[in-house]
Amino acid sequence: xxxxxxxLGTLTASCGDQSAKAGVEDPVSRITFANTSPxxxxxxxxxxxxxxxxxxxxxxxxxxxxxxxxxxxxxxLEQGGRNSIFDGVVRQDGRGTADANxxxxxxxxxxxxxxx
Numbered sequence: 001x002x003x004x005x006x007x008l009g010t011l012t013a014s015c016g017d018q019s020a021k022a023g024v025e026d027p028v029s030r031i032t033f034a035n036t037s038p039x040x041x042x043x044x045x046x047x048x049x050x051x052x053x054x055x056x057x058x059x060x061x062x063x064x065x066x067x068x069x070x071x072x073x074x075x076x077l078e079q080g081g082r083n084s085i086f087d088g089v090v091r092q093d094g095r096g097t098a099d100a101n102x103x104x105x106x107x108x109x110x111x112x113x114x115x116x
């Protein structure tokens with residue numbers, strides 16, 4: 001799954017198995033922002049009701065959020081007045097089985113610059 005954010009980069013979601021046991025899967029989701037722009041992007045991320053993680057993603061680098069289990073998340077991006085907000089859900093299904101999987105869904109918004 002991926003979303004192209006014009007002028008900023010891409011947001012992708014992937015699912016992996018964090019279990020070392022064969023036939024007993026433990027899905028983990030990874031949400032990755034890749035900054036393909038020539039300038040830094042302000043990045044904020046919250047998972048469930050946890051404390052936000054704030055950073056700057058430099059050009060041609062990525063920031064990956066790993067989410068085990070089921071959770072909600074919000075990612076906010078800003079660069080030069082361009083603001084993008086992504087609200088999503090990660091659901092882990094079939095944990096402990098041989099056929100576990102991840103479901104990631106959500107929505108995106110772009111809003112006007114509200115900073116000075």
